[in-house]
Amino acid sequence: MNRTLRSVAAGAAALTLLLTAACGSDDTGSGGDSGDPLRATIGLIGPKSGAAQFYWTELVRGIELAEPEIKERFGVTFDKVEGDDQGSPDVASRVIQTMLNQDEVDAVFGPSQSGPSLQVAETIQRTGRPWLVSIAAADEILDPDADPNWGFRTNNNNSDAIAVSGSYLWAEPGAKVGIFYGADAYGQSNRDMLAAYAEDNDKTVVHEEVIQPGATDVSSQVRKMRDAGVDSILVAVTTGADTAAVSKAMDQLGFEPDRFLVTATVLAGYTDLAQPREWENLAFIEPRDLTGDSFAGIAQRYEEEYGEKPTSAVAVYTTYTSAILYAQAVAAAKDAHDWEAVRQAMEDTPSLDVNGRVWEQPFGADDHDLYEDDPSSWYVIGFDPEGNLRTIGSAGS
Amino acid sequence: MLDQILVGAAIGCLYALIAQGFALTFRTTHTMNFATGEIGAIGAFVALGLAGVGWLPAPAKLAAAAIIVALVGAVVFAVLIRPFVTNDGHDARWLLVTVALSLVAVDLLRNSQGTQHRPLDFARLDGVLSLGFAQVPKQLALLAVVCLALGIAIALLVTRTGLGVRMRAVAEDTETAGLVGIDARRMGMLSYAIGSAAVAVGATLWTGYVGVFPDIGPLLLVPAFAGAVIGGLISVWGALAGGVLYGIAEQLFAHWFGATAGGVIGLVAVVGVLVLRPEGLFARRVEVKV
Numbered sequence: 076m077n078r079t080l081r082s083v084a085a086g087a088a089a090l091t092l093l094l095t096a097a098c099g100s101d102d103t104g105s106g107g108d109s110g111d112p113l114r115a116t117i118g119l120i121g122p123k124s125g126a127a128q129f130y131w132t133e134l135v136r137g138i139e140l141a142e143p144e145i146k147e148r149f150g151v152t153f154d155k156v157e158g159d160d161q162g163s164p165d166v167a168s169r170v171i172q173t174m175l176n177q178d179e180v181d182a183v184f185g186p187s188q189s190g191p192s193l194q195v196a197e198t199i200q201r202t203g204r205p206w207l208v209s210i211a212a213a214d215e216i217l218d219p220d221a222d223p224n225w226g227f228r229t230n231n232n233n234s235d236a237i238a239v240s241g242s243y244l245w246a247e248p249g250a251k252v253g254i255f256y257g258a259d260a261y262g263q264s265n266r267d268m269l270a271a272y273a274e275d276n277d278k279t280v281v282h283e284e285v286i287q288p289g290a291t292d293v294s295s296q297v298r299k300m301r302d303a304g305v306d307s308i309l310v311a312v313t314t315g316a317d318t319a320a321v322s323k324a325m326d327q328l329g330f331e332p333d334r335f336l337v338t339a340t341v342l343a344g345y346t347d348l349a350q351p352r353e354w355e356n357l358a359f360i361e362p363r364d365l366t367g368d369s370f371a372g373i374a375q376r377y378e379e380e381y382g383e384k385p386t387s388a389v390a391v392y393t394t395y396t397s398a399i400l401y402a403q404a405v406a407a408a409k410d411a412h413d414w415e416a417v418r419q420a421m422e423d424t425p426s427l428d429v430n431g432r433v434w435e436q437p438f439g440a441d442d443h444d445l446y447e448d449d450p451s452s453w454y455v456i457g458f459d460p461e462g463n464l465r466t467i468g469s470a471g472s
Numbered sequence: 473m474l475d476q477i478l479v480g481a482a483i484g485c486l487y488a489l490i491a492q493g494f495a496l497t498f499r500t501t502h503t504m505n506f507a508t509g510e511i512g513a514i515g516a517f518v519a520l521g522l523a524g525v526g527w528l529p530a531p532a533k534l535a536a537a538a539i540i541v542a543l544v545g546a547v548v549f550a551v552l553i554r555p556f557v558t559n560d561g562h563d564a565r566w567l568l569v570t571v572a573l574s575l576v577a578v579d580l581l582r583n584s585q586g587t588q589h590r591p592l593d594f595a596r597l598d599g600v601l602s603l604g605f606a607q608v609p610k611q612l613a614l615l616a617v618v619c620l621a622l623g624i625a626i627a628l629l630v631t632r633t634g635l636g637v638r639m640r641a642v643a644e645d646t647e648t649a650g651l652v653g654i655d656a657r658r659m660g661m662l663s664y665a666i667g668s669a670a671v672a673v674g675a676t677l678w679t680g681y682v683g684v685f686p687d688i689g690p691l692l693l694v695p696a697f698a699g700a701v702i703g704g705l706i707s708v709w710g711a712l713a714g715g716v717l718y719g720i721a722e723q724l725f726a727h728w729f730g731a732t733a734g735g736v737i738g739l740v741a742v743v744g745v746l747v748l749r750p751e752g753l754f755a756r757r758v759e760v761k762v
Contacts (some may be wrong), residue, residue, distance in 0.1 A: 124579075124583075125582075126582065126587055126687060127587065128582060128583070128586075128587060129586060129587060177529070217664065258731060258732060279756065283728055284730075284731075285731040285732060286731060287731045287732075287734070287735055289682070289687075289688075289691045290731065291483050291612075291678070291681065291682055291724070292609070292612070293478045293731075294475065294476075294479065295476055295723065295726055295727040296726075296731065298475075313591065314587035314588075315589065315687070316682060316683050317586075319682075319683070320588075320682070323609070327609060343588055343589075344588045344589050344590065344683065345587070346681070347590065347591040347683070348589055348591055348683045350598060386586065386588055413603050
């Protein structure tokens with residue numbers, strides 16, 4: 076009996092060790108100086124579990140897709156340390172400490188979402204490590220007064236998006252602008268920024284309606300928007316499904332505003348849930364030409380590599396961009412472990428080429444955002460009747 | 473406003489059907505499945521999987537999804553809930569188990585299916601049904617008709633058939649029911665199977681309108697549970713009425729005072745009912761002589 080118990084205990088102990096090793100392998104890495112100056116240990120942090128897992132997937136895959144090009148163009152290779160923030164600022168705070176202090180990563184990519192990014196910003200700035208903000212868009216993540224500033228954003232920020240959206244919505248003199256916004260942080264933030272833009276530009280948001288995420292029917296809100304005489308609307312909700320709820324109700328009520336602007340979240344499954352007649356007049360603003368060779372080429376490589384379309388092609392592209400930016404800087408600094416030199420090299424980037432799209436001197440000491448708020452450099456994108464993306468024109472025209 | 477009442481009633485029929493599932497299992501076993509929303513999600517994903525079976529007509533796909541989920545419901549009761557069912561009803565571990573089940577199920581669905589909304593390519597009607605005085609989306613009208621019909625059928629089954637009598641007997645006294653040959657375990661499994669199948673049908677028709685996604689659980693659980701409490705947890709007719717009332721109130725308050733008020737009013741009503749009439753608006757008050 077005792078022998079049996081001992082056997083069971085020994086077996087359980089061995090199994091525990093094996094499981095511990097297996098589970099731990101994701102969140103630990105070699106870290107620190109591996110000897111090769113062009114071999115960087117990068118920390119990836121994002122929602123590996125939780126409701127927004129697709130952001131994690133796109134973060135990882137965006138870097139994976141860039142790695143062959145990075146190796147070929149710059150001779151740089153990555154060792155990756157993964158950290159699951161579960162989409163939670165508190166968890167992100169713990170994960171980043173481990174990454175910076177125990178794993179001694181040479182650079183941090185992520186977190187993917189704004190809340191966790193805001194939470195870790197001060198820690199990264201204090202510790203001093205190149206930080207690639209490739210997906211999160213909240214303005215406050217990057218502190219323009221930080222000196223030196225370790226963060227570099229390769230996605231557009233929210234205020235730039237709203238500034239360009241505002242110029243589009245109020246393009247016609249006398250336009251009556253209204254907003255549907257989600258009852259969550261994303262929607263509220265967009266609503267506040269549009270209101271601020273309106274105030275700064277002596278405009279008025281004529282009507283506002285809240286959309287509960289996951290609401291089955293929003294015809295009441297759409298009816299009130301229509302009855303307020305709004306002819307130019309912004310829909311700022313988190314999912315394509317919520318946008319579909321709005322466009323469905325608009326279709327049912329025959330509400331056809333002159334301008335029907337949505338945010339890029341519409342890319343997450345909207346056309347699967349709506350009818351072509353609902354998106355005839357729908358458009359969104361993007362600083363990337365989603366049908367151009369640079370963007371579409373990477374999306375196509377994604378499909379070839381993983382056998383499926385990206386859930387967020389934008390997140391893939393912006394992460395790909397961040398990987399190229401960082402690797403180019405490592406090559407310029409000649410040592411991934413000289414963090415200040417890499418940071419300076421990113422700030423001094425003379426030219427950044429991402430699959431054919433080129434930015435000249437994209438950053439400066441006071442500007443760590445890759446994209447600008449000049450409407451003429453943004454695109455108006457919509458869908459064709461088959462649900463494929465189409466570029467309608469420039470947001471500045 | 474008539475539009476809002478109709479839409480609210482249509483969505484309320486879905487809540488009502490799920491609420492009735494709560495009432496059915498609570499009457500029979502003194503337990504409820506707090507993973508009901510996730511059971512609905514499983515049903516919707518099963519239906520999504522069946523969508524590609526071209527030779528199967530839509531009603532058959534719906535029925536197949538309902539049968540599969542009914543089996544899931546029965547197994548959930550037999551394996552996870554039944555061990556904690558006691559005659560005095562003082563063991564509440566079934567509650568923890570079903571809450572844990574909901575967390576596990578949603579995590580499994582997210583990891584295996586992704587978090588995005590996916591279209592259900594059958595049981596999906598496009599357009600609006602105009603009734604002259606008001607209009608309602610055809611899909612919601614279909615949802616209302618099917619859910620209401622199922623709800624009435626279940627209520628009649630429970631109140632007017634021998635099977636219903638046996639279920640009530642188990643609810644009243646498991647031991648005595650056993651003495652006359654009624655298998656309490658089987659009755660429990662049956663009530664869970666019926667409740668789960670109903671949820672699967674309702675959730676599938678609903679996701680035909682909003683898309684299939686793993687996180688539908690809370691969106692269904694909260695209003696349905698509230699509807700059951702409002703109508704009366706021990707009354708299958710009451711739960712049916714409670715669910716419809718919840719749907720109408722939600723829609724009307726959203727129309728009058730905004731979406732946030734619409735989401736809150738039902739829960740305020742629950743608190744009010746629990747304070748003033750804990751047995752629910754439509755359930756008979758039970759006096760116990762001590």
